[in-house]
Amino acid sequence: MPELTDNQAYTPALEPSFAVAEGIAALFAPFVEVAIHDLASESVAYIANPQSRRTPGDPSQLEDLNFDPKQQVIGPYEKTNWDGRRMKCVSVVLRDAGAPIGLMCINVDVSSFDQVRRALDGFLGAPPQDEGVRALFVHDWHERINRFVTDWCAERKVQISEIDRPSRRELIRGLQGIGAFEARRAPAYVARILGVSRATVYNELGALRQDSKSA
Known part of the structure; x- marks a missing residue:
């Protein structure tokens, strides 16, 4: 001292x-x-x-x-x-x-x-995308699904691992609404994200189609 x-x-x-x-x-x-x-x-x-x-x-x-x-x-x-x-x-x-x-x-x-914050902002902040970059990713359905799921979870303040069956159906309905399942391998990819089987995703999609027919 x-x-x-x-x-x-x-x-x-x-x-x-x-x-x-x-x-x-x-x-x-x-x-x-x-x-x-x-x-x-x-x-x-x-x-x-x-x-x-x-x-x-x-x-x-x-x-x-x-x-x-x-x-x-x-x-x-x-x-x-x-x-x-x-x-x-x-x-x-x-x-x-x-x-x-x-x-x-x-x-x-x-x-x-x-200084550390400025360095991290500079490194982690995505630079503005030019037209060439946008064109490159315009058909990237993985990115489209990832962004939708991330935003959906953030709005509801939940983790993917915490999604219950009713919420899972709601999420799949939302993905269907943006055309996320038009790609042939998209259901399998969504199944991996949600930690469920492909059959579960196909069953949910079938149930949603039945709901739309009966509505």
Whole structure:
């Protein structure tokens, strides 16, 4: 832990929180800074894994944090570090006999995660398809079935493995409606997707045809 000098006075009741600050900073190193602010002196009492170039004894500058004394947690909120990095922050109100005496501000450097997100978006995001690509897949009935089943499950918030018999018939009816079974091997492919036999899919299709005749 950083040593405190004689001019770094703070409310003694804050001291137990210093070890907590060190523990949080160690667990999430190197991305997290934890600062303990003394409300009485409006100064930084302690700082673990400093990233903001502040030191104990510096002014807290908490003018923007006008909080209700009943609050326990303030945030999350966003701050910008001295070097432009984006920080996601939350402040926990520290108390002594119920009275607010300090703030434990947990500041997470999320700029590295922003870079990872941009990299993933660039890699995983499908580029706009040109006419040549569209022409290539216009007759891809596998893709058409896959997209329909994926969207159907997402709308109902279910997994394919969770589909019961009535829902399976509803899904097969929907696939039939988009002409998914026009391809010769499509029923077998749908059967593999649903984890049932080809006979089951053919039986469902036969039942649907009977329903349409009797309607």
